[in-house]
Amino acid sequence: MTRGTLVYIIQRLAIIALTLLVVSFGVFVVVHSLPGNAFISQRVHGKSLQLLLHEYGLDQPILIQYWNFLKGAVQGNLGVSLYIRGEPVTPLVLRELSVSCELGGAALIVTIGLGITFGVLAAIRQNTWVDYLLTSFAVIGYTVPSFVIAALGVMVFANFLGTLTNGNFAYAAVWTGTYGTIGELWLPALAIGLYTSGQITRITRASMLEVIQQDYIRTARAKGLREWVITLRHGLRNALVPVVSILGTTVVGILVGVLVIENIFGIPGLGKEFVESITEHDYNVTVGVFTIFALLIGVSNLIVDLLYTVLDPRIRY
Amino acid sequence: MTSGRPHLGGAAAGRHRASPAMLLLSLVAVIGAACGGTSSGSSSSSGGLASSQVLKFPAFQNPGTWDPGEADAEVDTEFMQNVFDNLWRFDSTLAIVPDIATAVPTASNGGISSDGLTYTVHLNPNATFDNGDKVTAEDVLYSWDRAVALQGPYSSNLSAIAGFSAVQSAAGSPPASTTGSPLNFQQSIENGLWGCFRGKGTSGATCNSSLEMSGLTAPDGLTGYTVQITLASPCGWCMAAWTLEGTTGAIVDENVIHNDPVNWWTKPSSKTDGMVGTGAFYLASFIPKQSMVFKAVKDWWGSPKPTLTEVDVDIKDPSALATTVAAWKQGSYGIIGYGGDSGNLDYPTIESIKSSPYSKDLLTQPKGRTTWLSFNIGYPKTGGPFVGESAAAVGLRKAFDLAVDKTGLASTVCHDLLCTAATGGLITKGLIGNLGDGQDPLAQYNPTEAKQLLKQYDPTGTLTSNLTYSYNTGGLNDPVAEYLQNEWQTNLGIHVNLNPVGDASQFISNRLGGQYVMSRDGWQFDYNNPQDWYANLWGTFATAAGANTSGFDDPTYDSILNQADAEPISQALPLYDQLATILQQDVAYIPLYYSVGNFLIQPWVKGAGSNTGFDYYWDQISILSH
Numbered sequence: 001m002t003r004g005t006l007v008y009i010i011q012r013l014a015i016i017a018l019t020l021l022v023v024s025f026g027v028f029v030v031v032h033s034l035p036g037n038a039f040i041s042q043r044v045h046g047k048s049l050q051l052l053l054h055e056y057g058l059d060q061p062i063l064i065q066y067w068n069f070l071k072g073a074v075q076g077n078l079g080v081s082l083y084i085r086g087e088p089v090t091p092l093v094l095r096e097l098s099v100s101c102e103l104g105g106a107a108l109i110v111t112i113g114l115g116i117t118f119g120v121l122a123a124i125r126q127n128t129w130v131d132y133l134l135t136s137f138a139v140i141g142y143t144v145p146s147f148v149i150a151a152l153g154v155m156v157f158a159n160f161l162g163t164l165t166n167g168n169f170a171y172a173a174v175w176t177g178t179y180g181t182i183g184e185l186w187l188p189a190l191a192i193g194l195y196t197s198g199q200i201t202r203i204t205r206a207s208m209l210e211v212i213q214q215d216y217i218r219t220a221r222a223k224g225l226r227e228w229v230i231t232l233r234h235g236l237r238n239a240l241v242p243v244v245s246i247l248g249t250t251v252v253g254i255l256v257g258v259l260v261i262e263n264i265f266g267i268p269g270l271g272k273e274f275v276e277s278i279t280e281h282d283y284n285v286t287v288g289v290f291t292i293f294a295l296l297i298g299v300s301n302l303i304v305d306l307l308y309t310v311l312d313p314r315i316r317y
Numbered sequence: 318m319t320s321g322r323p324h325l326g327g328a329a330a331g332r333h334r335a336s337p338a339m340l341l342l343s344l345v346a347v348i349g350a351a352c353g354g355t356s357s358g359s360s361s362s363s364g365g366l367a368s369s370q371v372l373k374f375p376a377f378q379n380p381g382t383w384d385p386g387e388a389d390a391e392v393d394t395e396f397m398q399n400v401f402d403n404l405w406r407f408d409s410t411l412a413i414v415p416d417i418a419t420a421v422p423t424a425s426n427g428g429i430s431s432d433g434l435t436y437t438v439h440l441n442p443n444a445t446f447d448n449g450d451k452v453t454a455e456d457v458l459y460s461w462d463r464a465v466a467l468q469g470p471y472s473s474n475l476s477a478i479a480g481f482s483a484v485q486s487a488a489g490s491p492p493a494s495t496t497g498s499p500l501n502f503q504q505s506i507e508n509g510l511w512g513c514f515r516g517k518g519t520s521g522a523t524c525n526s527s528l529e530m531s532g533l534t535a536p537d538g539l540t541g542y543t544v545q546i547t548l549a550s551p552c553g554w555c556m557a558a559w560t561l562e563g564t565t566g567a568i569v570d571e572n573v574i575h576n577d578p579v580n581w582w583t584k585p586s587s588k589t590d591g592m593v594g595t596g597a598f599y600l601a602s603f604i605p606k607q608s609m610v611f612k613a614v615k616d617w618w619g620s621p622k623p624t625l626t627e628v629d630v631d632i633k634d635p636s637a638l639a640t641t642v643a644a645w646k647q648g649s650y651g652i653i654g655y656g657g658d659s660g661n662l663d664y665p666t667i668e669s670i671k672s673s674p675y676s677k678d679l680l681t682q683p684k685g686r687t688t689w690l691s692f693n694i695g696y697p698k699t700g701g702p703f704v705g706e707s708a709a710a711v712g713l714r715k716a717f718d719l720a721v722d723k724t725g726l727a728s729t730v731c732h733d734l735l736c737t738a739a740t741g742g743l744i745t746k747g748l749i750g751n752l753g754d755g756q757d758p759l760a761q762y763n764p765t766e767a768k769q770l771l772k773q774y775d776p777t778g779t780l781t782s783n784l785t786y787s788y789n790t791g792g793l794n795d796p797v798a799e800y801l802q803n804e805w806q807t808n809l810g811i812h813v814n815l816n817p818v819g820d821a822s823q824f825i826s827n828r829l830g831g832q833y834v835m836s837r838d839g840w841q842f843d844y845n846n847p848q849d850w851y852a853n854l855w856g857t858f859a860t861a862a863g864a865n866t867s868g869f870d871d872p873t874y875d876s877i878l879n880q881a882d883a884e885p886i887s888q889a890l891p892l893y894d895q896l897a898t899i900l901q902q903d904v905a906y907i908p909l910y911y912s913v914g915n916f917l918i919q920p921w922v923k924g925a926g927s928n929t930g931f932d933y934y935w936d937q938i939s940i941l942s943h
Contacts, residue, residue: 036820036822041825045829085579087583154643170647173641263637268606281822
């Protein structure tokens with residue numbers, strides 16, 4: 001690693017830290033300003049409500065509340081949940097983060113696996129039925145929202161297949177434990193991954209078409225190299241730079257997919273928490289979830305930027 | 318050239334290369350389906366007990382708190398009733414039966430003194446907490462004193478006991494938290510009570526006797542089995558309120574609470590920590606926002622002895638209903654609707670179930686929840702044509718009431734599945750105080766009379782122009798609002814604006830503050846006594862508690878209410894019926910509907926079900942071979 005790269009990383013990390021501060025403050029102020037709170041109910045109002053607000057420090061000025069939150073946050077303590085009263089938030093969101101990372105990782109594998117495979121195949125079979133089929137597949141992939149794919153998937157693989165086989169051969173619609181099983185993971189991952197893989201397919205195809213016209217490919221072929229070596233080692237590697245450039249936005253797309261898909265499949269991750277914590281007025285959880293999402297996006301973009309230097313040694317920071 | 322190398326763009330070779338890729342997606346799907354293959358979704362059962370007695374069901378809400386001193390939600394009490402016991406419990410017919418107490422005190426068995434002020438309760442000496450600690454009189458005193466000091470939403474259930482107000486004053490307000498945690502307040506209460514009960518005599522323990530209610534004593538000593546409850550004034554509803562499970566009447570173990578006064582209930586039960594109760598099940602695992610596991614207490618002291626060995630609960634978001642129902646059909650879940658979630662099955666889901674082989678597994682059960690419309694009667698600042706008791710205000714309220722076809726609402730909005738028309742008064746059918754079908758005059762539908770009243774009291778239409786009906790969005794509330802709007806437009810020619818409020822807590826806050834001219838209102842009963850309705854929703858007590866939506870207040874009402882509350886239910890019931898009449902004559906509300914719960918119960922889950930109030934206890938359930 002060059003000194004320049006190191007400086008670049010430090011600069012980016014500082015920007016990420018600043019972003020987290022701004023995001024956490026903004027979200028903190030906004031969620032605390034929303035009407036209502038986690039405690040009010042037909043039974044909890046008046047004096048009992050005031051007691052609870054006081055007990056949890058929610059009747060203090062917003063800046064003091066944020067300062068108290070920040071003091072804990074820098075030590076890794078995001079406070080306590082207001083909905084599940086007194087439950088520490090940090091272990092909760094970290095566990096949920098790990099679940100979302102599992103789903104997001106699986107979706108990323110689907111995205112890259114399908115996207116690049118289909119993109120390469122479409123390019124090397126340009127203007128054939130393979131190309132048309134895979135390109136059409138890609139277009140459908142990124143025009144059909146992930147929740148539609150999810151709903152169709154449940155209908156086909158859980159309901160239809162379940163009825164057809166008397167439940168012996170069907171998608172298990174229940175999510176087991178914290179991390180589920182492969183049998184439970186594949187459909188949500190596919191629902192997210194199909195959507196994002198469409199874009200990767202298109203970029204890979206375009207990039208591959210450009211690369212395989214290059215002289216060095218012709219030279220490689222003239223040297224008698226096997227076609228798969230030419231395609232993968234000489235073609236794909238050089239075609240990947242533009243693909244990697246959109247990975248940052250792809251990761252964001254996957255995160256958005258996670259938000260929706262976790263709710264549909266009842267997966268206990270950050271995506272489910274994202275919506276739930278807002279509707280439940282669980283302030284500390286909401287701030288924690290937003291901050292972690294901001295962190296994920298910042299770090300994944302940094303990783304993508306660093307990947308450029310690996311794929312293309314001409315790129316220097 | 319026959320190298321076999323595919324020509325870039327060559328069609329023929331491409332066929333061979335494309336097929337694995339094409340197969341990939343199919344393989345992923347098929348392998349995944351295979352991996353996810355479930356056991357048979359058969360809905361038949363063979364009658365004998367299954368070898369595995371593990372019941373699994375989803376819950377569509379997270380628990381708020383399972384601390385009986387602070388709990389306030391139905392979803393919480395549905396679980397807590399299996400973990401904690403009160404002195405008495407409600408049986409399946411909502412009758413009060415002994416639980417930790419050996420008998421239900423009455424005047425005839427000597428449990429209630431002749432002046433009705435002193436209750437003597439004998440405890441079952443076999444009762445123990447699931448960690449082995451014996452239940453003695455000090456546990457009852459501690460649990461109730463603590464609940465009063467915490468001043469939670471149900472602490473008023475103990476308000477008739479002598480010394481109640483003194484304890485709440487002594488507990489005072491909690492100190493402001495700088496950490497966002499309520500530890501300080503709960504710790505100080507615990508410290509004050511530790512020296513009075515379980516920690517008595519231990520080094521460093523001091524007793525803050527101001528946290529002890531004077532009306533709660535242990536005549537045979539703290540480690541004895543007799544508790545005496547002395548009331549400040551006679552109370553006819555107290556037994557029902559004290560029996561309400563999962564709330565302030567529940568008996569808790571100070572040995573575990575002392576170690577963690579705030580989060581004790583979130584942790585699995587152990588000898589010295591966690592959610593320890595006296596119920597048939599204990600908390601074995603709680604992963605917040607994910608799952609809970611309850612296990613049967615070995616050699617449990619009560620009856621019936623649990624057949625289930627374990628109850629697994631997945632916490633789901635309501636948006637996961639489709640996958641959850643699919644999982645139920647696959648046999649992964651035994652029940653849907655338990656845990657206070659019987660209102661979560663929507664109409665399309667119920668309809669599809671009804672037209673499928675699963676229709677026989679659908680249980681429909683009226684629930685103790687009534688929805689009505691409240692007028693602003695007593696908040697002049699909010700205004701509107703319905704304020705006050707003038708003939709015009711009452712007449713216009715009546716006009717708006719008679720213009721709504723309640724039976725039509727139940728069939729149009731609820732498809733006669735999700736609710737029934739509220740024609741028997743505010744108190745739901747099946748509960749004490751329900752007047753009987755068709756007995757509420759406000760349930761009538763008479764558009765002709767409605768129009769006449771409108772013409773009489775608002776001939777120019779100025780009073781009733783620009784009215785707004787407010788409601789919280791979600792569930793039946795949106796279609797009900799549209800139905801009402803349509804009824805008033807059709808039968809009165811009045812366009813009423815709709816004010817949907819997205820945030821339920823904000824809506825409740827505004828509603829209880831009397832900020833709406835017309836609003837959706839309702840009540841989920843707590844215990845089977847009309848006092849639960851008439852004291853909490855109208856009159857002086859409700860106003861003082863900040864819960865009088867309509868602002869209806871009337872000295873006659875208050876006087877009769879006070880009288881009724883002091884009488885046993887047999888004598889109080891005619892008085893409560895008088896209160897119903899007062900509210901009807903005043904047209905304080907428009908009755909809309911009684912809620913109906915819907916459950917999906919596998920045929921191999923025996924003993925599961927629900928009554929108007931709560932799910933049947935888990936110790937009544939067993940799993941049949943299937």
